[in-house]
Amino acid sequence: GAGFTDLVPWLSAPPGCKLFPCSSSSYQDLHVFELQEPTRVIEWLGEKSVCVAGYENARRNEILQLLLPQKLCVKEKQGLCPERDFKVEQGGFSDRPVYSLQHVPDTSLLVTSGPPDGSLQIWQLAAEDTDVIKSVSTIPAGNDSKKPWAKIATIFARAPCVLHGSRVNNLQVTEIESKKTIYAAASRSSDTLLACCVKGQLCLADVRRPQSPLGDASIPLALGGEQWCMGVLPGCGANAPTVARLSSGGQLMLTDLRNIPTPLKSAKCKVSAASPRAEFLCVSWAPALDGHLAVSGFHGTIDIYDTQGWPVSGVEAEPLFSHKGHLFSGTEGGGDFPLVTAHVWHPWKPRTLLSAASDGSLHVWDWAEPHRNSS
CATH class of the missing domain: 2.130.10.10 (YVTN repeat-like/Quinoprotein amine dehydrogenase)
Structure with missing residues (x-):
């Protein structure tokens, strides 16, 4: 299997x-x-x-x-x-x-x-x-x-x-x-x-x-060679659980468990290259911030995306915020920059996350709400 x-x-x-x-x-x-x-x-x-x-x-x-x-x-x-x-x-x-x-x-x-x-x-x-x-x-x-x-x-x-x-x-x-x-x-x-x-x-x-x-056949053949992970947003009330799947090439697919074969939305994350170590891929939903998720495992950053404005497919998503602090924690023994190994959201602080990297750094950070231009 x-x-x-x-x-x-x-x-x-x-x-x-x-x-x-x-x-x-x-x-x-x-x-x-x-x-x-x-x-x-x-x-x-x-x-x-x-x-x-x-x-x-x-x-x-x-x-x-x-x-x-x-x-x-x-x-x-x-x-x-x-x-x-x-x-x-x-x-x-x-x-x-x-x-x-x-x-x-x-x-x-x-x-x-x-x-x-x-x-x-x-x-x-x-x-x-x-x-x-x-x-x-x-x-x-x-x-x-x-x-x-x-x-x-x-x-x-x-x-x-x-x-x-x-x-x-x-x-x-x-x-x-x-x-x-x-x-x-x-x-x-x-x-x-x-x-x-x-x-x-x-x-x-x-x-x-x-x-x-039974497996789901909704992954396009062109993406079949990539490795994937998932994060689950529990359902609430009439809303069914939503699954976010992330590939080692930076593809994101959102799926309603009531209709697994047809993705709700899909997007390409803004990553410079495929993940160098797919076992560190991580995607997680914010527990207290609607429609937001965090992505890591491609480099030394954690990127926050707001999925609420995404179309059904074809969008190249820009992160709302990127935490680059692990890049400045120092380089590892071989001179390479640290790779983020894990991240989690704070259970009730909407914009607070914990993240760890391969150099032993552990960060807790609360990103500021971006200023929105009033019309």
């Missing part, structure tokens, strides 16, 4: 780090933090802290829970805040690179994955009397030890579960505590799931039916 880049569960019913705050007419806030090792994961734990983790192959990698600076946690404007730095709340060590990390909703559990195989590692966030994130169990890769590392998405239904797999034909849902497989491709269950294949097809599976997920 085809490999895929992203999964979404679809329920049918360190000490010594420094902070350098900056100001610019383009930003409301800009915080620059130096990690001891780069991360390709930024996972929210509630509204005040995030998890990051190393992804190097030849070393033990830290998993850290970082408390955001106080200024980024208050919901109303505030003057000087006593805490302007990130704080390491707790941490642990992984014996393998962490390529994917998910927090299980409403629990203190984390799930991670990474090479050399498709097994999953389960972690327990620290209790009150310790600051250690502990490894508590493993979900094995199964009979095929040569499976590549698994993409993961966490679910909390009747019990904490994880959706995982590296290809469409080994996709499954596993109950974390019992290790019981409650869904595998072509089996029965009670939920719906969504996966994006590396070739751009969307696989939507109602796992109450025994058939395997």
Whole structure:
């Protein structure tokens, strides 16, 4: 089966780090933090802290829970805040690179994955009397030890579960505590799931039916050689969920899940070249800013697009804002500029994002609303 880049569960019913705050007419806030090792994961734990983790192959990698600076946690404007730095709340060590990390909703559990195989590692966030994130169990890769590392998405239904797999034909849902497989491709269950294949097809599976997920044929043949990822905007009220798919060549396609074969809109992002490392491609919808999404993985920038004015197809989109701060964090060992490895939106600050790059830089930035000419 085809490999895929992203999964979404679809329920049918360190000490010594420094902070350098900056100001610019383009930003409301800009915080620059130096990690001891780069991360390709930024996972929210509630509204005040995030998890990051190393992804190097030849070393033990830290998993850290970082408390955001106080200024980024208050919901109303505030003057000087006593805490302007990130704080390491707790941490642990992984014996393998962490390529994917998910927090299980409403629990203190984390799930991670990474090479050399498709097994999953389960972690327990620290209790009150310790600051250690502990490894508590493993979900094995199964009979095929040569499976590549698994993409993961966490679910909390009747019990904490994880959706995982590296290809469409080994996709499954596993109950974390019992290790019981409650869904595998072509089996029965009670939920719906969504996966994006590396070739751009969307696989939507109602796992109450025994058939395997069916692919979407809406990717033009001319784009078939590119690699793709997705970001999902949950539906609200009468609106269905909207999927944004991003290709390594900079193509963006927006799809309503009620009509998968026909894209709502498509556009070409303003990128100078194809992504040099497609595994870092990322597209995400703003949770508190209608129609806006962020794109990264092509170079050292994160670009913000407003999709509301796009026609159905054919537009070459101009970013509303580009965060270029990682380009000025410094060059890596070989002299190359850093590549953005991950970004996430703040859950309720409309224009605030966190982003990480391959040089270990971690930025939190709030871009200023562009001035619009009045007619």
